[in-house]
Amino acid sequence: MDPKLVEVTQLFARFKAAYARNDLDVCANLLSQLKVLLTKFPSLPPSFQQTPNAVEELTTARDIYEHAVVLSVKMEDQDAFERDFCQLKPYYMDTCGIIPPSPEEYPILGLNLLRLLVQNRIAEFHTELELLPAKALENLCIKHAVELEQSFMEGAYNRVLTARQAVPHETYVYFMDLLAKTVRDEIAGCSEKGYDFLSISDAKQMFMFSSDQELQQYIAEEHPEWDVKNGSVFFQKVKESQPCKEIPAAPVITQTLGYARELERIV
Amino acid sequence: MPEDVQMSEPQPAAAPAPAAAAAAAAAPPPSTLHHLKEIASVIEAGSLSKEVRRISRAVRLTVALRRRLAAGDVSAFLAFALPASGEAYARLTCLLPKEDETEMDVDATAPATQISIKQGLPEIEIYCCLLVLIFLIDQKKYDEAKSCATATIARLKTLNRRTVDVLASRLYFYYSYVHEITNSLAEIRGNLLGLHRMATLHHDELGQETLLNLLLRNYLHYNLFDQAEKLRSKAPRFEAHSNQQFCRYLFYLGKIRTIQLEYTDAKESLLQAARKAPMAARGFRIQCNKWAIIVRLLLGEIPERTVFMQKGMKEALIPYFELTNAVRIGDLELFRAVADKFASTFSADRTHNLIVRLRHNVIRTGLRNISLSYSRISLADIAKKLRLVSADPVADAESIVSKAIRDGAIDATIDHSNGWMVSKETGDVYSTNEPQAAFNSRIAFCLNMHNEAVKAMRFPPNSHKEKESAEKRRERLQQEEELAKHMAEEDDDDF
Structure with a gap:
């Protein structure tokens, strides 16, 4: 067996051990070493050279990047997630004929969709979605993300929140928590326009706070313009334009003179 | 650029073209081979006088002939147009199916005036390749067509003449088309990108336009909207040379924008594509309309x-x-x-x-x-x-x-x-200044329209010129008709 491949396999075994121990710092360290080693394989994207070890190399590399993606979620690092996912993506898109599909493929793709949703990158969300074949949409993980997007768009926010209890994969919890925050901001924005006032207990329930203090703090930080009095939250409405009683004389005169001038030119 | 040297040689053989055309008009229905020979002389004239216009006309005429092409005609034409000892002749003839060659003998006795063309012009060679490629595609011989296209593309890379560009852009189209039919579009993506770069370096704008569309189509075939948009936004843009290519571009652009939720822009591109497409291009217009309907619905409009x-x-x-x-x-x-x-x-x-x-x-x-x-x-x-x-x-x-x-x-x-x-009670809109503003904007629109119309009017200076312009108009109308047919033909392929 190729010595480089042996080295990577051994290092990866150590990485997995650390990963199982949940020793994230060691994992991150080993991962960067692994990534450097991977650059020496000519069979990996983008060159895709046909080497005798291509299948093993590709499979190992894909496995490493899959772990990298999940690790970035554990470390709650969204930038690293994006980087690792971009490196992983060619293995899913362009290696179909060479290595068998990975069982982790759909959970990770679904995770990426969820990330785009959390970051409110809806255009990219749909671009990614178009890449998926029809049968992928049946997959539980992908479906989860797609339904979330729909509920989010419709405004059925409590459906988004109940979806948190039904996550298809444990890694999804991190993004679901972030999503809850995005949803809260959305709800606050909608309530402001939709209601004249809300009682404190209703508002607390609607914004998913467990205590009045949390609600007060949220209002103070995010929406200082709201009024809290008599046990209710009053939203400041933008005053609607009053029907105009006066005729704006000057503009009307200029307009009419303009018409007269133009008409004269025609006739 | 050795070809350019060749192009500047004085060439008296350009003259027979109009004479031949006149003879053909008088004769009873001329044979396909005779038509092909005429087209060849048009190309020759175009090549020698460096008039790109003539070459595009030749391509249009070929499309009109397309349904009538027979193996005999094509091989007879190859024998006529290409030097028998040349590499191109050998390569192209072996791709053609062997059939009875009786038709050829009939042609030999046809009343056509003898058209002779100078052999060895690269335009003629590329035209022959294009003809064979179209013929092979029509005969559903896709493997042969693929090898023909690949070989021709390789040859094209060695040429750098503006008169070949028109033919080349058609070749690119069929090259991509035959790969699309055989579902192997992904293979040629790198090649198309290379060709696009080459066209850009040669300032071949028609080629760039065609290749950009082919690439977009290639990406969209695999739903790679991200890559398509990245290429599109970075590719050089210029005023469109060909209406068909522009329509296609708008359609692909509309699709990309729809996916990326830019519905307002998408609607504009799709509607423009549907409007600009000629009436004959039914399949294309249906596609545009389908997408436009969805985009309008997404925008909250009801078509x-x-x-x-x-x-x-x-x-x-x-x-x-x-x-x-x-x-x-x-x-x-x-x-x-x-x-x-x-x-x-x-x-x-x-x-x-x-x-x-x-x-x-x-x-x-x-x-x-x-x-x-x-x-x-x-x-x-x-x-x-x-x-x-x-x-x-x-x-x-x-x-x-x-x-x-x-x-x-x-x-x-x-x-x-x-x-x-x-x-909420819908307020009385007449108590606001809203109607006044709406009234004003409509009047402004009408007045503006009137002024534009006055500016756009042209009056013929005298009757003599007017007669000439009527003739010109007839010619233009005829050419437009040809173009429309041509577009219809292409779109039959597309959808």
């Missing part, structure tokens, strides 16, 4: 009934018509039924994901209807009317209503403690 009743499109647009109806009524149940009923059509059109996005619009329309008809309605009733299916429909309805209020779709307030929605 007029006339859109669905356009000539020749009624059948194809029926699924979209029913879909529009469901959105218009705002009935989720009906929408679901339509989506299921035509699921196969929608997935064949690859619009399925867009239709999933429409669900949200259906709810909005339903909600707007409710808000208009009731001044006060309970949230439970809203949930029932919208037929929301979920664990807690009332809470769903409440948040849906509040989002609709925020997005400005309806004008209402929610009373949480009583659980109802109160629609």
Whole structure:
């Protein structure tokens, strides 16, 4: 067996051990070493050279990047997630004929969709979605993300929140928590326009706070313009334009003179 | 550039072209071979006088001949046009199927005036390749067509003459087309990118235009919208040379923008593509209309009934018509039924994901209807009317209503403690300055239109010139007709 491949396999075994121990710092360290080693394989994207070890190399590399993606979620690092996912993506898109599909493929793709949703990158969300074949949409993980997007768009926010209890994969919890925050901001924005006032207990329930203090703090930080009095939250409405009683004389005169001038030119 | 040296040689053989054309007009229906020979002389004239216009005319004439091409004609033409000892002749003839060659003998006795052309011009060689390629595609000999196209592309890379560009861009099209039919588009992507770079370096704008479209088509075939958009936004842009290519570009652009949720821009591109496409390009216009309908629905507009009743499109647009109806009524149940009923059509059109996005619009329309008809309605009733299916429909309805209020779709307030929605009185619009502003903008539009029309008017200086321009107009009309036919032909291929 190729010595480089042996080295990577051994290092990866150590990485997995650390990963199982949940020793994230060691994992991150080993991962960067692994990534450097991977650059020496000519069979990996983008060159895709046909080497005798291509299948093993590709499979190992894909496995490493899959772990990298999940690790970035554990470390709650969204930038690293994006980087690792971009490196992983060619293995899913362009290696179909060479290595068998990975069982982790759909959970990770679904995770990426969820990330785009959390970051409110809806255009990219749909671009990614178009890449998926029809049968992928049946997959539980992908479906989860797609339904979330729909509920989010419709405004059925409590459906988004109940979806948190039904996550298809444990890694999804991190993004679901972030999503809850995005949803809260959305709800606050909608309530402001939709209601004249809300009682404190209703508002607390609607914004998913467990205590009045949390609600007060949220209002103070995010929406200082709201009024809290008599046990209710009053939203400041933008005053609607009053029907105009006066005729704006000057503009009307200029307009009419303009018409007269133009008409004269025609006739 | 050795070819350029060759091009500058004085060449007296250019003269026979018009004479031959006149003779052909007088003769009884001339044979296909004779037509081909005429086309060859047009190309020769174009090549020698460096007139790109003539070469494009030759390509158009070829398309008109396409249905009548027989193996005998093609091989006889190759023998006529290419030096028998040349490498190109050997390569092309071995690709052609061997058939009885009796027709050729008939041609030899045909009353045609002898057309002779100078052999060895690269334009003629490339034209022969194009002819063989088209013929092979029509005969469904895709493997031969592929090898012919690949070899010709390799040859094209060694040429750098502006007169070849027109032929080259057609070749690129068929090169990509034959790979599309055989479902191997991904293989040629690198090659197309290379050709696009070459065309850019040669300032071959027609080639760039064609190749950019082929690349976009290539990416979109695999739903690679991200790559397509990256290429499109970075590729050099210039004024369109060919109307067909511009239509295609607009269509692809519209598709990309639709996926990326830029509906307003997408609508503009798609409608423009549909308008610019010639009447004959039915398949293309149907595609544009389908996408435009969905985009308009996504924008919250309801396309007029006339859109669905356009000539020749009624059948194809029926699924979209029913879909529009469901959105218009705002009935989720009906929408679901339509989506299921035509699921196969929608997935064949690859619009399925867009239709999933429409669900949200259906709810909005339903909600707007409710808000208009009731001044006060309970949230439970809203949930029932919208037929929301979920664990807690009332809470769903409440948040849906509040989002609709925020997005400005309806004008209402929610009373949480009583659980109802109160629609606001629509104010009397005539008490505001709104009508005055609308009136003003319409008058401004009309006056502007009048002024533009006056500016655009041209008067013939004298009657002599007028006669000439009438002739010119006839010629132009004829050319336009040819173009339209040509476009129709292409679009038969496309869809």
